[in-house]
Amino acid sequence: MRITRIETFLVAPRWLFCRVETDEGLVGWGEPVLEGRALTVRTAVEELAPLLIGRDPLRVEDLWQVMTKSTFYRGGGILSSAVAGIDQALWDIAGKARGVPVHELFGGPVRDRVRFYSWVGGDEPAEIADRVAAQVEAGATAVKMNAIGRKRAVASNAELDAVIARAAEARSVLGPERDFALDFHGRMSIIDCRRLFPWLAPLSPLFVEEPLVPELGHLLPQLAEHGVPIATGERLFGRHEFLPAFTAGISVAQPDISHAGGISEVRRIASMADVWGVQIAPHCPLGPIALASSLQVGFSTHNFLVQEVSAGIHYNAGADLLDYLVDTSVFRTEDGHIPRLTGPGLGIEIDEGAVRAADARGFTWTPPVWRDDDGAHAEW
Structure with missing residues (x-):
């Protein structure tokens, strides 16, 4: 069997x-994307294709x-x-074969x-209780929300209080038997976190x-001592980049299977995590193939x-998780x-007609640019 085409x-x-x-009719599907840089990744796939055409996909x-x-x-x-x-697609073929x-x-x-x-959600917390409920x-036993939206470089007391209020509201709806996670999106400073973590710990x-x-x-070792499980990894792209996070004391590794080298590398990251007593929770705000x-x-x-x-995430305007299955x-x-x-394979069947029609329409998505009240760039 040989690879004949990559689209x-x-x-x-x-x-x-x-x-x-x-050449034997087997087709594999993958999801190679970096949000906001889809066209750039598309070019990278095209540059890799000559290395693969004519090769055995099972290797x-x-x-x-x-x-x-x-x-x-x-x-x-x-x-x-x-x-x-590409790695996802090769494993898809391997399973199907x-x-x-x-x-x-x-x-x-x-x-x-x-x-x-x-x-x-959580950027704007007005309806957080209703959304958690x-x-x-719908049957979920765990939810995740943004801890804070746009903020100044060092958070005010009011901003930190709002984080705790969000968390407390979620806990009150979920009760002790369900879970919530808070996504800070890299928006906090180290001093924000050191002030905030002792208040978050009782909310578990x-x-x-x-x-x-x-x-x-x-700086993560300064936070690990507060008893709040730290997760990171969606912007780390391989096992070598995860090693410092493991040594820093994180509790949960979050490799993204569409960013961190695919199934092959994420399995290696998981094996490394096991050595450090770290759990993995793959990052996946993406589509059905990545899931x-x-x-x-x-x-x-x-x-x-x-x-x-x-499913239902606010990014999914115009299409959602199940639309291409x-x-x-x-x-x-x-x-x-x-x-x-x-x-067999990844366990899903892609609607190729729907995919080709969607590609013909195209899309435009870029991350927002946020600014502080004084006009300086703020982390999104």
Whole structure:
């Protein structure tokens, strides 16, 4: 079997899909995208394609090594996202060629279902209680929300009080048996976090996500002592970048399977995390291929905590998680969990006609630019 063609598709709301075709008729799908840089990643996939055409798609590890190490300059979000999507597609082919789901190729399942969490917003907290209650009514046992919206460089007392009020409101709706996570999106300063964490601890968040931007990861040890689980990793693109976070004392690693080198590398990151007693909770505010790929890791990885699911997330304007699937029941939920996918490959069937039609329409999505009250750039 040989790879004969690699195509990419820009699909709303902000996703990039890739299709890897073989001379035996097997097709694999992947999701190589870096939000806001889809066109750039598309070019990177096109540049990688000549390394793959004519090669055996079942030599997944060898192809991963060639893609990541065939040039003198390596790494970075663009290249690792391009590799990630192709890697997903290769594993999809590998499973289909053998008639088994991808997790069967990793030693079989270690669990029968994966717990998930849903997004409930939080930039503007006016309706946070209603949104949490709606997710509970829909069967979710965990939610995540932004801890704070646009803020000044060092938070005011009022801004910090608002974070605690959001968290307390979520806890009051969820009760002690369900969980919430707070996403700081790297918007906090180290002094903000040191002031805030002692107040958050009694509310028992499942984790706080990206309290600091990745380039300030060397400061994370100052926060680990407060008893609030720290999660990070959506902007780390390989196992070597995760090592400092592990040594800093994080509790939860959040590699993104469409950014951090795909299924192959995320499994390696999970193995490293296990050495440090760290759980993984893959970041996934993306589409159905990224979710299916993340779930295949979750079904076969013991130190797996919870899976992010993007259905209904505010980014999904014009298309949502299930819109490009032939059979949407593969992502059915039961008691806050997604049952094990049993179909071959990634376990999903992409509606190729819908994907091609979406690509013909295209989309435009760029991250917003925020500014402080004084006009200086603020972290989004």
